[in-house]
Amino acid sequence: MKMNRKLKVAIGAVVLASLTVTATLYAAGVTPNKYPLAPIHEPEFYGSPTSSIASAVAMPGGAATFETSGTVPSVIDKDGKTVYERYGDTEKQGTSILQNIEKQLKEQGLSMKDVTYLRVYIAPDAAKDGKFDYDGWFKAYAKFFNTKSNPTKTARSTVGVAGLVNSDWLIEIEAVAAYPSGHDQD
DSSP: OOOOHHHHHHHHHHHHHHHHHHHHHHHHTOOTTSOOOOOOSSOEEESOTTSSSBSEEEOOTTOOEEEOOOBOOOOSOTTOSSHHHHTOOHHHHHHHHHHHHHHHHHHTTOOGGGEEEEEEEEOOBGGGTTBOOHHHHHHHHHTTSSSSSOOOOOEEEEEEOSOOSSTTOOEEEEEEEEOOTTOOOO
């Protein structure tokens, strides 16, 4: 294939311009398609001020975290005749679980203010026509997060599932908390 001289010059100019822009950006420390990175020393929460949850959390390099397994509600009355009598509705179960997580955190020298992420599994509630009681969960969450005593708004995923290990459980929660910088883990 034979190219004429003008086409060769144009292609050469485009290649040279591209290399010049790339070298300039590289020299300036700009990385395309990435946010500028500055060292952080504590978790940073991002998102809308009007949202009850964070859209993202940035963790400092080398941060130590504490992660719970799926935590389930405490029994209210083991001899109760209904799910609600044995464990409560979704809101009561969610509140019970968050209290259990709070106890686990306290044993580690942490608090709910250190929680950065929650993964929540909700099962259908037969007493609510087999629907997921997301509102009940949101009410339980609101007792612990984005409050005057704990302004932390965690990043969070809430997933509707077909069922949990115990058919009485309507909700199960996993939590991730970050140890403050300088925390002695021993």
